[in-house]
Amino acid sequence: EPEVTQTPSHQVTQMGQEVILRCVPISNHLYFYWYRQILGQKVEFLVSFYNNEISEKSEIFDDQFSVERPDGSNFTLKIRSTKLEDSAMYFCASRVSGGLAFFGQGTRLTVV
Amino acid sequence: AQTVTQSQPEMSVQEAETVTLSCTYDTSENNYYLFWYKQPPSRQMILVIRQEAYKQQNATENRFSVNFQKAAKSFSLKISDSQLGDTAMYFCAFMPTSGTYKYIFGTGTRLKVLA
Numbered sequence: 001e002p003e004v005t006q007t008p009s010h011q012v013t014q015m016g017q018e019v020i021l022r023c024v025p026i027s028n029h030l031y032f033y034w035y036r037q038i039l040g041q042k043v044e045f046l047v048s049f050y051n052n053e054i055s056e057k058s059e060i061f062d063d064q065f066s067v068e069r070p071d072g073s074n075f076t077l078k079i080r081s082t083k084l085e086d087s088a089m090y091f092c093a094s095r096v097s098g099g100l101a102f103f104g105q106g107t108r109l110t111v112v
Numbered sequence: 113a114q115t116v117t118q119s120q121p122e123m124s125v126q127e128a129e130t131v132t133l134s135c136t137y138d139t140s141e142n143n144y145y146l147f148w149y150k151q152p153p154s155r156q157m158i159l160v161i162r163q164e165a166y167k168q169q170n171a172t173e174n175r176f177s178v179n180f181q182k183a184a185k186s187f188s189l190k191i192s193d194s195q196l197g198d199t200a201m202y203f204c205a206f207m208p209t210s211g212t213y214k215y216i217f218g219t220g221t222r223l224k225v226l227a
Contacts, residue, residue: 095213
């Protein structure tokens with residue numbers, strides 16, 4: 001069964017450092033998402049991406065966040081200058097047009 | 113704004129018994145999907161069951177079934193013959209079939225199955 005793959009599974013970074021979370025969506029999918037889950041809280045929408053541009057972003061997705069599809073397979077989330085409160089589980093998801101999303105297994109980001 | 117509410121932060125059930133997790137949602141959309149996801153300690157999101165709003169028949173997946181009441185905007189999950197492996201966090205989620213198709217999650221119910 002096709003799956004969305006996220007790397008790394010766990011990343012520890014120093015406060016103020018830049019971090020890039022990587023996702024490989026399912027190959028024929030065209031719509032991509034990032035969600036965030038702070039420990040003990042609900043999963044929250046960050047951003048949706050289609051046709052090489054952001055289609056929607058939440059209030060959480062401020063100027064320190066950016067997304068990119070640098071090649072035909074990867075979809076990345078960059079956090080420019082990490083804060084302690086960025087510590088969370090980050091989920092990537094992808095879907096085809098009109099279809100349901102498939103979620104990756106998540107990347108646990110710990111900012112120290 | 114669309115919202116999903118799970119009013120039971122924690123529940124417990126004896127092994128082999130049946131438990132029902134509640135979820136209500138608010139939307140003005142007519143077409144949408146509803147989901148229940150299971151999140152074990154690994155924090156991976158595992159799809160348990162889904163329901164399309166235009167289908168009146170309640171979805172069933174083995175021991176898992178839903179009670180979908182569209183007019184009441186209610187979507188509860190029933191787990192029959194509970195197993196120790198069902199212990200996890202359960203999230204209810206809503207996805208409109210318009211716009212960006214983003215998912216909106218509830219706050220979760222922590223289910224513990226007791227031996």
